[in-house]
Structures are given as structure tokens and as C-alpha cells.
Amino acid sequence: MGKITEFSEFAEAVKIANELVAQSAVAISARKMGHRALTVHAKPSASFAPGPSQEKIAAALAPNASLLKEDPLPGPATPIHDAVLARPSRLATPAPKGSQAAKDGIYRGDKLANALYAMCQRGGFSGALIVDDNGLPLAVHQSPVPEEAIGAFAIVLGTALAKAGKLLGQHNAENISIDINYTEKIVLRRFMLGQSPGYLLVICPQEVDERGEVELSIEQIAQILKRA
């Protein structure tokens, strides 16, 4: 049987750990040297890594059961909340121009803008754009910078994606994410508009995992563009 340390997963984990240490991403150790090796014990009761605590501290432990105070704190009962059940489903998020959206003769740009608006609402994004492969915005919802600038930027990112296909052989790479400051990122998702690529750009907080919402919206956007 191979040792666990000979598995490729182990080597990979060690490699990442070394990287993290180099980036000071690991809490510093109280000891300078490596760990004391453990030894096999006969009795299962003793802790086999005699740690740093002292009898005094151990004595501070109370031997009584039941963790929490006896008197319960007042708190609301727990009904099934109507509010949750009544939440609009993902695709039913109201459009900003509801009355207009009801009409049939809505413009493609409006539909796209509505889709972007709804996506931003659901995903907690701060803005979004759809750009064609000339860098022309087809629809915008709250762009933080001038549309022309971000349109051009989309082309730059789109080109980088195309390069990922060529240089790395990753022809399925469709996403690129770039942190634009300490809190926000721009994510570009490429999709096909007939023969040529189009791009969806999303501006959102870095802690948001945008992929699910973006994938949902891409389908919707593709539908709108197909029908137009």
C-alpha cells in the first residue's frame, strides 16, 4: 500500500501550504522547529500531544454539566415565515419599468437593461453591461465608469480570454475576473452572439460569488438577443 505522502493530492496540498507560508498567510507557530513526533501509546485515555496548558488553568474548569444559563431568554417562536414563501422567485424579479415591460412592443435594449437590473438586484452586483465584439454597449445598468471606456476594456479582457484559448489550449475559458480595487471586481463572461462573441460585464463586491447568477442571466440575455 502506498503511503499517503506519496499521493499527488498530498504533494499538491504541501505545495499550496508552502505558498501560503511564503505569503504570510499562515499564523505563525509558537515553536521554531518542527513538531515533536507522536508515539504509539498503550492506553487510549491520555492526550498524546502534551500541550502547554497548566494545572492551574485546568483547575479553572468547572465540572458541572449543561452549558447554558437556566433561565431562558425571551425569543420569538419559530413559525414558517410567510415572507420567505412569498419571496419572488429568481426569474420573477420585477423589472424597473414594470408597466412598460408588460407591453409587447418593448425594445431589445430595454429588455436587456431589465435583465441586467434584475440580475444586479438578485446577485447584489453594483452594475452590469452587455457589450458586442466592437466594444459597443448594447445595454447598461449602472456603469461606474463611462460606457465607452468599459466597452473598450471589455474588448481587452475578451482578447485575453481568446489568448487563454490559444496559448493554454483552454478553449472553454469563458470567464475572466479582475479585482479593480480592494473591495470590487469586474467579471467578464463571454458568450456567442451568432458568429461573433459578446460580453457580459458585472461589477460586484469581491466576496460575492457571482457565477450562478451570471450563468442564469446569460441564458436569458441570449434568448432576448436571439428573438431580436
Added chain:
Amino acid sequence: MSKVITVSSLKGGVGQTATVLNLGYSMSRLGPKVLVIDAAPQSGAGMASNARQKNSAGLLELLKGKAKAADVIVSAREGGLDFLGSGPVEAEEVIFFEKEAFRGNLTKVIRSVTDKYDYVFIDTATGLSVITYVCMALSSSVIVPLAPNALAVKSLASMLKFFRRVRMRANRNLVLEGLLFTMTDHTSPYEVSLINDVREGFPPQVFFETVIPYDPAFEQANARATVLAMLPEGENAGRAYLDLAVEMRLREMAQTRKEVENGQDNGIF
């Protein structure tokens, strides 16, 4: 400033919840003011202690704006340790919970309660999820419990990648507090050599020196809805968590010394 620590693992049943409760309790015995947050509605600290009987409301009610923090946080009998539960566990609530995490609201709610504490330990559900992501994104550090078996060790790379991703994308200050071997059986030569081999392969600071031994008393602690350290029969494993708390404090002291060494200190006061 409070230190927020997410306890998280790819594999289930490895003692994430036990670690949050017992380490939280042990840390509070050393003096700091501690909050335990249960962000694992179906497998978390609320179930493993009597906190839920004391107050079934929690994060969920805060997310809905139906309660104030003071109404949902419960205090341990001995003081120094507070508990914020997840709230109800019905399926639709769990989905709501995830959505709120996705939207950033869980982050806001947790941030709004952590200030008063020296340490906050967050219990998360097994596996990688939006909830785990946002908990790590708002944390100072992460503890990863690890059972001493081949599969657990194999899953480590994925966990570290996830950690790295959160660090790169959402929280540049996030630190790996340590990997923690739990449920170890030191009468088993296989386990002992596995632990030694694995620890030897990694840079030393990645693993905690302290190891949490397997102890059937955990089951009794569950049955009595308390932490092991409070039970007479839980002395050993309970003691191990106390060792862990001390090890963490020692690490912090070492960190301070390092800062002084680098001239980043501003004197003792």
C-alpha cells in the same frame, strides 16, 4: 479588535462543531470574551448544545430584521461565553440563509455582532458553500479539523485551494490558523505514523501542535448538551481543547514578538 475564526472542513463528522464549542469554551476560561456562532443550521453547535432549547431564534431572525442581537444571543452559565444560533432549520429557511449569504447580508449581520468579543468562533456546515465562503471572507483566520485517515488528507488540497481563493478574492488578511488533527487514536500505529508523516511533509506552522484524541465522552457531552470540558469524564479530550486554546494564545504572543522584532510595535501601551 475581535479575532473571528471560521472552523471549516470538506469532510463531515470530523469535529468541526465539537471544536467550535469546546475551543470556544476553553478560550473563554482563559479570560477572553468569546462568541460562538452557529452558521450550520443543520449540523451545528445549536444542535450539539442546549442553546437551541434556550433560544431557538438566531441568525435567521437577524437576517429578517425580526429580532435584535441582544434578543437572540444566549450566555453560558459561567459567563464569558455567548452563543448565537442559526435559527430554525426547515429546508426553506436554509435556502433563504444561503441566499442571504450570497447577497452579503449574512456578512453584515455577523459583522454587527462581533465587535464586543475578543474571539468569535463560527461553526460552518461541512463542505464548500456560499456560507462558508462569506464566513471566511469576514474572518481573521480559519481552523480546519482533520481526521487521521487517507481520504481526509487527500481532501486537504481542495480545502487549501478554497482558502486561497477566498484570500485572493475576498479577504487579503485571511490567515490559516491551523490544521487540527481530531479524533485521533494514539493506540493505532497506523494513525500515529500517518499523523507524523503528514505533519513532517508540511511546514511546521501549518499544523497545530495540539491533537484532539478520540474520546467516547464526546457522546456523553452531546447527550447532556454541554461541552466536554464541563464533564468529569471529559477531562482528557476537554483538556486537549484547553491546550489548543493555550497554543493559540502562545501563537499570538509569538506574533507580537515578531512585530516588535520588526519594529512594528508602538510600545507596551
